[in-house]
Amino acid sequence: MSGGESLEFEIHPNPAAVSAAERSALLANPGFGRVFTDHMVTIRYAEGKGWYDARVEARAPIPMDPATSVLHYAQEIFEGLKAYRVDDGGISMFRPDANARRFRESAHRMAMAELPEQLFLDSLTELVKIDRDWVPSDPEGSLYLRPFMYASEVFLGVKPSSEYLYVVIASPVGPYFKGGMAPVTIWASTEYTRAARGGTGAAKCGGNYATSLIAQAEAAEHGCDQVVFLDATEGKYVDELGGMNIFFVFGDGSLLTPPLSGTILPGITRDSIITLAREQGREVREEPYSFDQWRTDAASGRLREAFACGTAAVLTPVGAVRSSSGEFVIGDGGIGQVTTQLREALINIQRGRAADTRGWVRRVL
Numbered sequence: 001m002s003g004g005e006s007l008e009f010e011i012h013p014n015p016a017a018v019s020a021a022e023r024s025a026l027l028a029n030p031g032f033g034r035v036f037t038d039h040m041v042t043i044r045y046a047e048g049k050g051w052y053d054a055r056v057e058a059r060a061p062i063p064m065d066p067a068t069s070v071l072h073y074a075q076e077i078f079e080g081l082k083a084y085r086v087d088d089g090g091i092s093m094f095r096p097d098a099n100a101r102r103f104r105e106s107a108h109r110m111a112m113a114e115l116p117e118q119l120f121l122d123s124l125t126e127l128v129k130i131d132r133d134w135v136p137s138d139p140e141g142s143l144y145l146r147p148f149m150y151a152s153e154v155f156l157g158v159k160p161s162s163e164y165l166y167v168v169i170a171s172p173v174g175p176y177f178k179g180g181m182a183p184v185t186i187w188a189s190t191e192y193t194r195a196a197r198g199g200t201g202a203a204k205c206g207g208n209y210a211t212s213l214i215a216q217a218e219a220a221e222h223g224c225d226q227v228v229f230l231d232a233t234e235g236k237y238v239d240e241l242g243g244m245n246i247f248f249v250f251g252d253g254s255l256l257t258p259p260l261s262g263t264i265l266p267g268i269t270r271d272s273i274i275t276l277a278r279e280q281g282r283e284v285r286e287e288p289y290s291f292d293q294w295r296t297d298a299a300s301g302r303l304r305e306a307f308a309c310g311t312a313a314v315l316t317p318v319g320a321v322r323s324s325s326g327e328f329v330i331g332d333g334g335i336g337q338v339t340t341q342l343r344e345a346l347i348n349i350q351r352g353r354a355a356d357t358r359g360w361v362r363r364v365l
Protein backbone atom coordinates (compact mmCIF):
# COMPACT_ATOMS: atom_id res chain seq x y z
CA MET A 1 0.00 0.00 0.00
CA SER A 2 1.18 3.49 -0.71
CA GLY A 3 -0.87 6.46 -1.85
CA GLY A 4 1.00 8.73 0.57
CA GLU A 5 2.39 12.16 -0.13
CA SER A 6 5.72 10.98 -1.45
CA LEU A 7 7.38 8.03 -3.18
CA GLU A 8 10.98 7.09 -3.91
CA PHE A 9 11.68 7.44 -7.64
CA GLU A 10 13.56 4.58 -9.24
CA ILE A 11 16.03 6.19 -11.62
CA HIS A 12 17.13 4.44 -14.82
CA PRO A 13 19.26 6.83 -16.90
CA ASN A 14 18.74 6.55 -20.65
CA PRO A 15 21.61 4.41 -22.00
CA ALA A 16 21.05 5.90 -25.48
CA ALA A 17 20.85 9.59 -24.50
CA VAL A 18 21.69 11.91 -27.39
CA SER A 19 25.22 13.28 -27.59
CA ALA A 20 26.08 16.80 -26.45
CA ALA A 21 26.71 17.82 -30.07
CA GLU A 22 23.34 16.49 -31.23
CA ARG A 23 21.62 18.17 -28.31
CA SER A 24 23.09 21.59 -29.07
CA ALA A 25 22.02 21.21 -32.71
CA LEU A 26 18.47 20.46 -31.54
CA LEU A 27 18.52 23.35 -29.05
CA ALA A 28 19.58 25.83 -31.74
CA ASN A 29 16.06 26.05 -33.13
CA PRO A 30 13.67 23.83 -31.17
CA GLY A 31 10.37 25.47 -32.21
CA PHE A 32 7.48 24.33 -30.01
CA GLY A 33 6.68 20.76 -28.97
CA ARG A 34 8.74 18.88 -31.54
CA VAL A 35 11.98 18.21 -29.69
CA PHE A 36 11.94 16.07 -26.55
CA THR A 37 14.45 15.32 -23.81
CA ASP A 38 16.02 11.93 -23.04
CA HIS A 39 13.78 10.97 -20.12
CA MET A 40 10.25 10.78 -18.81
CA VAL A 41 8.66 10.21 -15.43
CA THR A 42 5.89 7.68 -14.89
CA ILE A 43 3.82 6.91 -11.79
CA ARG A 44 1.04 4.37 -11.63
CA TYR A 45 -2.17 4.27 -9.67
CA ALA A 46 -4.48 1.36 -8.94
CA GLU A 47 -7.58 1.36 -6.81
CA GLY A 48 -6.88 -0.30 -3.47
CA LYS A 49 -3.13 0.13 -3.95
CA GLY A 50 -2.71 3.87 -4.37
CA TRP A 51 0.24 5.51 -6.16
CA TYR A 52 3.19 3.24 -6.86
CA ASP A 53 6.09 2.51 -9.19
CA ALA A 54 7.47 6.05 -9.58
CA ARG A 55 10.16 5.92 -12.26
CA VAL A 56 12.50 8.16 -14.20
CA GLU A 57 13.52 6.38 -17.37
CA ALA A 58 14.27 6.73 -21.08
CA ARG A 59 11.48 8.49 -22.95
CA ALA A 60 9.82 5.74 -25.00
CA PRO A 61 6.50 4.76 -26.57
CA ILE A 62 3.91 3.47 -24.14
CA PRO A 63 2.38 0.16 -25.27
CA MET A 64 -1.38 0.28 -24.94
CA ASP A 65 -4.10 -2.33 -25.10
CA PRO A 66 -6.81 -1.37 -27.63
CA ALA A 67 -9.41 -1.59 -24.85
CA THR A 68 -7.59 0.95 -22.66
CA SER A 69 -10.30 3.13 -21.18
CA VAL A 70 -8.90 6.53 -22.24
CA LEU A 71 -9.14 5.57 -25.92
CA HIS A 72 -12.89 5.18 -25.57
CA TYR A 73 -14.10 7.56 -22.85
CA ALA A 74 -11.38 10.21 -22.78
CA GLN A 75 -10.53 10.45 -19.10
CA GLU A 76 -7.36 12.49 -19.67
CA ILE A 77 -5.94 15.66 -18.11
CA PHE A 78 -2.71 17.59 -18.50
CA GLU A 79 -0.67 20.56 -17.32
CA GLY A 80 1.84 22.87 -18.93
CA LEU A 81 4.60 24.85 -17.23
CA LYS A 82 8.16 25.90 -17.89
CA ALA A 83 11.59 25.48 -16.35
CA TYR A 84 13.84 28.48 -16.96
CA ARG A 85 17.59 28.89 -17.04
CA VAL A 86 18.35 31.78 -14.70
CA ASP A 87 21.22 34.19 -15.05
CA ASP A 88 23.57 32.39 -12.63
CA GLY A 89 23.17 29.18 -14.67
CA GLY A 90 20.68 27.57 -12.26
CA ILE A 91 17.17 26.41 -13.14
CA SER A 92 13.83 27.44 -11.70
CA MET A 93 10.12 26.83 -12.25
CA PHE A 94 7.29 29.34 -12.00
CA ARG A 95 4.46 28.61 -9.51
CA PRO A 96 4.54 24.81 -9.97
CA ASP A 97 2.48 24.47 -6.78
CA ALA A 98 -0.39 26.17 -8.62
CA ASN A 99 -0.12 23.61 -11.43
CA ALA A 100 -0.08 20.81 -8.84
CA ARG A 101 -3.30 22.09 -7.31
CA ARG A 102 -4.98 22.62 -10.68
CA PHE A 103 -3.96 19.11 -11.79
CA ARG A 104 -5.67 17.69 -8.73
CA GLU A 105 -8.78 19.79 -9.37
CA SER A 106 -8.88 18.67 -13.02
CA ALA A 107 -8.59 15.05 -11.84
CA HIS A 108 -11.46 15.58 -9.44
CA ARG A 109 -13.72 16.96 -12.21
CA MET A 110 -12.88 14.04 -14.48
CA ALA A 111 -13.51 11.47 -11.69
CA MET A 112 -9.84 10.45 -11.82
CA ALA A 113 -7.44 9.63 -8.98
CA GLU A 114 -5.97 12.81 -7.49
CA LEU A 115 -2.18 12.86 -7.54
CA PRO A 116 -0.80 14.25 -4.23
CA GLU A 117 0.61 17.73 -4.90
CA GLN A 118 4.00 16.89 -3.40
CA LEU A 119 4.34 13.92 -5.74
CA PHE A 120 3.51 16.15 -8.73
CA LEU A 121 6.21 18.64 -7.63
CA ASP A 122 8.75 15.86 -7.00
CA SER A 123 8.10 14.39 -10.44
CA LEU A 124 8.93 17.73 -12.11
CA THR A 125 12.08 18.17 -10.04
CA GLU A 126 13.28 14.65 -10.91
CA LEU A 127 12.79 15.19 -14.64
CA VAL A 128 14.37 18.65 -14.72
CA LYS A 129 17.36 17.36 -12.74
CA ILE A 130 18.12 14.43 -15.01
CA ASP A 131 17.46 16.45 -18.19
CA ARG A 132 19.06 19.70 -16.91
CA ASP A 133 21.27 20.03 -19.99
CA TRP A 134 18.12 20.35 -22.11
CA VAL A 135 17.09 23.63 -20.48
CA PRO A 136 18.02 26.21 -23.14
CA SER A 137 20.49 28.94 -22.15
CA ASP A 138 18.94 31.22 -24.77
CA PRO A 139 17.40 34.07 -22.71
CA GLU A 140 14.06 33.52 -24.45
CA GLY A 141 14.08 29.72 -24.46
CA SER A 142 12.77 27.39 -21.77
CA LEU A 143 12.04 23.74 -21.05
CA TYR A 144 8.31 23.15 -21.42
CA LEU A 145 7.08 20.50 -18.98
CA ARG A 146 4.03 18.45 -19.85
CA PRO A 147 2.60 16.38 -17.00
CA PHE A 148 -0.46 14.35 -18.01
CA MET A 149 -2.54 11.44 -16.79
CA TYR A 150 -4.94 9.04 -18.39
CA ALA A 151 -7.30 6.18 -17.60
CA SER A 152 -5.22 3.05 -18.16
CA GLU A 153 -7.62 0.32 -17.09
CA VAL A 154 -8.35 -2.22 -19.82
CA PHE A 155 -12.14 -2.28 -19.70
CA LEU A 156 -14.96 -1.12 -21.96
CA GLY A 157 -17.51 -0.52 -19.21
CA VAL A 158 -18.49 3.12 -18.72
CA LYS A 159 -17.24 4.06 -15.26
CA PRO A 160 -14.29 5.91 -13.73
CA SER A 161 -11.17 3.90 -14.47
CA SER A 162 -9.67 1.99 -11.55
CA GLU A 163 -6.13 2.51 -12.92
CA TYR A 164 -4.23 5.57 -14.09
CA LEU A 165 -0.87 6.32 -15.63
CA TYR A 166 0.72 9.67 -14.80
CA VAL A 167 3.54 10.78 -17.10
CA VAL A 168 5.80 13.82 -17.41
CA ILE A 169 7.67 14.61 -20.61
CA ALA A 170 9.74 17.70 -21.38
CA SER A 171 10.33 19.68 -24.55
CA PRO A 172 12.84 22.50 -25.03
CA VAL A 173 11.15 25.47 -26.70
CA GLY A 174 12.40 28.65 -28.35
CA PRO A 175 10.83 32.11 -28.17
CA TYR A 176 7.08 31.95 -28.89
CA PHE A 177 7.33 34.93 -31.19
CA LYS A 178 10.26 34.62 -33.54
CA GLY A 179 11.42 38.12 -34.34
CA GLY A 180 9.52 39.69 -31.43
CA MET A 181 6.00 39.89 -30.06
CA ALA A 182 3.35 40.45 -32.76
CA PRO A 183 -0.36 41.27 -32.41
CA VAL A 184 -2.80 38.50 -33.39
CA THR A 185 -6.16 38.71 -35.10
CA ILE A 186 -8.78 36.58 -33.42
CA TRP A 187 -11.99 35.02 -34.69
CA ALA A 188 -15.11 35.25 -32.51
CA SER A 189 -17.02 32.04 -33.14
CA THR A 190 -20.79 32.28 -33.08
CA GLU A 191 -21.14 28.71 -34.29
CA TYR A 192 -19.15 26.80 -31.68
CA THR A 193 -18.79 27.10 -27.92
CA ARG A 194 -16.08 25.76 -25.64
CA ALA A 195 -17.70 25.17 -22.26
CA ALA A 196 -21.15 25.20 -20.73
CA ARG A 197 -22.31 25.58 -17.14
CA GLY A 198 -21.66 22.31 -15.32
CA GLY A 199 -19.24 21.18 -18.03
CA THR A 200 -15.46 20.78 -18.07
CA GLY A 201 -14.43 24.35 -18.94
CA ALA A 202 -12.42 24.78 -15.74
CA ALA A 203 -10.60 21.43 -16.08
CA LYS A 204 -7.47 21.15 -18.17
CA CYS A 205 -8.58 18.08 -20.10
CA GLY A 206 -7.68 17.02 -23.62
CA GLY A 207 -11.36 16.83 -24.50
CA ASN A 208 -11.74 20.61 -24.25
CA TYR A 209 -9.05 20.96 -26.89
CA ALA A 210 -10.58 18.30 -29.13
CA THR A 211 -13.83 20.24 -29.31
CA SER A 212 -12.09 23.59 -29.89
CA LEU A 213 -10.16 22.48 -32.97
CA ILE A 214 -13.03 22.89 -35.42
CA ALA A 215 -13.45 26.49 -34.26
CA GLN A 216 -9.71 27.01 -34.57
CA ALA A 217 -9.96 25.70 -38.15
CA GLU A 218 -12.83 28.11 -38.79
CA ALA A 219 -10.63 30.93 -37.45
CA ALA A 220 -7.84 29.95 -39.82
CA GLU A 221 -10.26 29.90 -42.78
CA HIS A 222 -11.06 33.52 -41.92
CA GLY A 223 -7.41 34.47 -41.79
CA CYS A 224 -7.29 34.58 -37.99
CA ASP A 225 -4.60 33.25 -35.67
CA GLN A 226 -6.80 32.20 -32.76
CA VAL A 227 -10.43 31.78 -31.78
CA VAL A 228 -12.23 33.55 -28.94
CA PHE A 229 -15.22 31.71 -27.50
CA LEU A 230 -18.41 33.34 -26.28
CA ASP A 231 -20.52 31.93 -23.44
CA ALA A 232 -22.58 28.85 -24.27
CA THR A 233 -25.82 30.09 -22.70
CA GLU A 234 -26.43 33.35 -24.51
CA GLY A 235 -23.57 33.58 -26.98
CA LYS A 236 -23.07 37.07 -25.67
CA TYR A 237 -20.19 37.24 -23.19
CA VAL A 238 -16.50 36.70 -23.84
CA ASP A 239 -15.13 33.54 -22.20
CA GLU A 240 -11.56 32.93 -23.39
CA LEU A 241 -9.46 31.67 -26.28
CA GLY A 242 -8.90 27.98 -27.07
CA GLY A 243 -5.89 27.83 -24.76
CA MET A 244 -5.44 31.33 -23.33
CA ASN A 245 -7.34 33.70 -21.04
CA ILE A 246 -8.13 37.26 -22.13
CA PHE A 247 -7.75 40.74 -20.62
CA PHE A 248 -9.04 44.16 -21.67
CA VAL A 249 -7.22 47.42 -20.88
CA PHE A 250 -9.12 50.72 -20.72
CA GLY A 251 -8.15 54.36 -21.13
CA ASP A 252 -8.11 54.94 -17.36
CA GLY A 253 -5.46 52.21 -16.98
CA SER A 254 -7.88 49.68 -15.46
CA LEU A 255 -8.14 46.06 -16.56
CA LEU A 256 -11.04 43.68 -16.95
CA THR A 257 -11.03 39.90 -17.38
CA PRO A 258 -13.97 37.48 -17.45
CA PRO A 259 -14.69 35.92 -14.02
CA LEU A 260 -13.94 32.29 -13.11
CA SER A 261 -17.52 31.14 -13.30
CA GLY A 262 -16.75 27.53 -14.14
CA THR A 263 -16.57 27.83 -17.93
CA ILE A 264 -13.10 29.39 -17.96
CA LEU A 265 -9.78 27.70 -17.30
CA PRO A 266 -8.24 29.30 -14.19
CA GLY A 267 -4.95 30.33 -15.80
CA ILE A 268 -1.90 30.79 -13.61
CA THR A 269 -0.70 33.53 -15.95
CA ARG A 270 -4.14 35.17 -15.56
CA ASP A 271 -3.85 35.03 -11.78
CA SER A 272 -0.27 36.36 -11.84
CA ILE A 273 -1.28 39.30 -14.07
CA ILE A 274 -4.18 40.21 -11.78
CA THR A 275 -1.76 40.26 -8.83
CA LEU A 276 0.94 42.27 -10.65
CA ALA A 277 -1.52 44.80 -12.08
CA ARG A 278 -3.08 45.39 -8.66
CA GLU A 279 0.37 45.83 -7.13
CA GLN A 280 0.99 48.51 -9.76
CA GLY A 281 -2.09 50.28 -8.44
CA ARG A 282 -4.33 49.34 -11.35
CA GLU A 283 -7.95 48.47 -10.86
CA VAL A 284 -8.67 44.91 -12.09
CA ARG A 285 -12.27 43.82 -12.44
CA GLU A 286 -13.29 40.19 -12.91
CA GLU A 287 -16.60 40.76 -14.63
CA PRO A 288 -18.56 39.54 -17.63
CA TYR A 289 -17.85 41.55 -20.78
CA SER A 290 -20.15 41.25 -23.75
CA PHE A 291 -18.98 41.00 -27.33
CA ASP A 292 -21.18 43.99 -28.24
CA GLN A 293 -19.62 46.08 -25.48
CA TRP A 294 -16.19 45.05 -26.69
CA ARG A 295 -16.95 46.29 -30.19
CA THR A 296 -18.49 49.53 -28.85
CA ASP A 297 -15.54 50.22 -26.54
CA ALA A 298 -13.03 49.53 -29.31
CA ALA A 299 -14.88 51.96 -31.61
CA SER A 300 -15.14 54.71 -28.98
CA GLY A 301 -11.51 54.37 -27.94
CA ARG A 302 -12.46 53.62 -24.32
CA LEU A 303 -10.80 50.23 -24.85
CA ARG A 304 -7.10 50.75 -25.54
CA GLU A 305 -5.63 47.25 -25.50
CA ALA A 306 -6.56 43.60 -25.28
CA PHE A 307 -4.24 40.67 -24.71
CA ALA A 308 -4.42 36.91 -24.38
CA CYS A 309 -2.29 35.12 -21.79
CA GLY A 310 -1.00 31.67 -20.96
CA THR A 311 2.22 29.85 -20.12
CA ALA A 312 3.28 29.24 -23.73
CA ALA A 313 3.14 32.83 -25.06
CA VAL A 314 2.98 34.71 -21.70
CA LEU A 315 1.10 37.78 -23.07
CA THR A 316 -0.06 38.11 -26.68
CA PRO A 317 -1.51 41.40 -27.92
CA VAL A 318 -4.85 41.18 -29.72
CA GLY A 319 -4.79 43.64 -32.63
CA ALA A 320 -8.13 42.96 -34.29
CA VAL A 321 -11.26 40.87 -33.91
CA ARG A 322 -13.24 39.31 -36.74
CA SER A 323 -16.64 37.67 -36.67
CA SER A 324 -19.46 36.86 -39.08
CA SER A 325 -20.61 40.47 -38.55
CA GLY A 326 -17.37 42.17 -39.53
CA GLU A 327 -14.07 43.27 -38.05
CA PHE A 328 -12.90 45.81 -35.50
CA VAL A 329 -9.46 46.99 -34.51
CA ILE A 330 -8.27 47.54 -30.92
CA GLY A 331 -6.33 50.75 -30.31
CA ASP A 332 -4.04 51.23 -33.30
CA GLY A 333 -3.93 47.47 -33.89
CA GLY A 334 -0.40 47.32 -32.52
CA ILE A 335 1.22 46.36 -29.24
CA GLY A 336 -0.13 48.30 -26.26
CA GLN A 337 1.98 49.88 -23.53
CA VAL A 338 0.25 48.13 -20.64
CA THR A 339 0.53 44.76 -22.44
CA THR A 340 4.26 45.32 -22.94
CA GLN A 341 4.80 46.50 -19.40
CA LEU A 342 2.95 43.60 -17.75
CA ARG A 343 4.68 41.11 -20.02
CA GLU A 344 8.11 42.47 -19.07
CA ALA A 345 7.23 42.50 -15.37
CA LEU A 346 6.11 38.87 -15.45
CA ILE A 347 9.02 37.62 -17.55
CA ASN A 348 11.52 39.38 -15.30
CA ILE A 349 10.15 37.53 -12.27
CA GLN A 350 10.04 34.19 -14.13
CA ARG A 351 13.64 34.59 -15.24
CA GLY A 352 14.89 35.70 -11.85
CA ARG A 353 15.74 39.22 -13.08
CA ALA A 354 13.27 40.89 -10.73
CA ALA A 355 12.75 40.23 -7.02
CA ASP A 356 10.37 37.37 -6.28
CA THR A 357 8.43 38.95 -3.43
CA ARG A 358 5.51 36.50 -3.67
CA GLY A 359 7.29 33.15 -3.50
CA TRP A 360 6.39 32.30 -7.10
CA VAL A 361 9.79 31.09 -8.22
CA ARG A 362 10.86 27.61 -7.19
CA ARG A 363 14.54 26.89 -7.60
CA VAL A 364 15.29 23.35 -8.89
CA LEU A 365 19.06 23.59 -9.31
Ligand SMILES: *Cc1c(COP(=O)(O)O)cnc(C)c1O
Pocket: 080, 204, 240, 241, 242, 243, 244, 245, 265, 266, 267, 268, 269, 270, 309, 310, 311, 312
Ligand atom coordinates in the same frame (compact mmCIF):
# COMPACT_ATOMS: atom_id res chain seq x y z
C1 LIG B 1 -3.79 26.16 -20.01
C2 LIG B 1 -4.88 27.06 -20.43
C3 LIG B 1 -4.86 28.45 -20.18
C4 LIG B 1 -3.66 29.15 -19.59
O1 LIG B 1 -3.31 28.71 -18.33
P1 LIG B 1 -1.87 29.06 -17.75
O2 LIG B 1 -1.87 28.42 -16.41
O3 LIG B 1 -1.77 30.52 -17.68
O4 LIG B 1 -0.87 28.48 -18.69
C5 LIG B 1 -5.95 29.19 -20.54
N1 LIG B 1 -7.04 28.62 -21.12
C6 LIG B 1 -7.08 27.31 -21.40
C7 LIG B 1 -8.29 26.75 -22.05
C8 LIG B 1 -6.02 26.48 -21.06
O5 LIG B 1 -6.08 25.18 -21.33
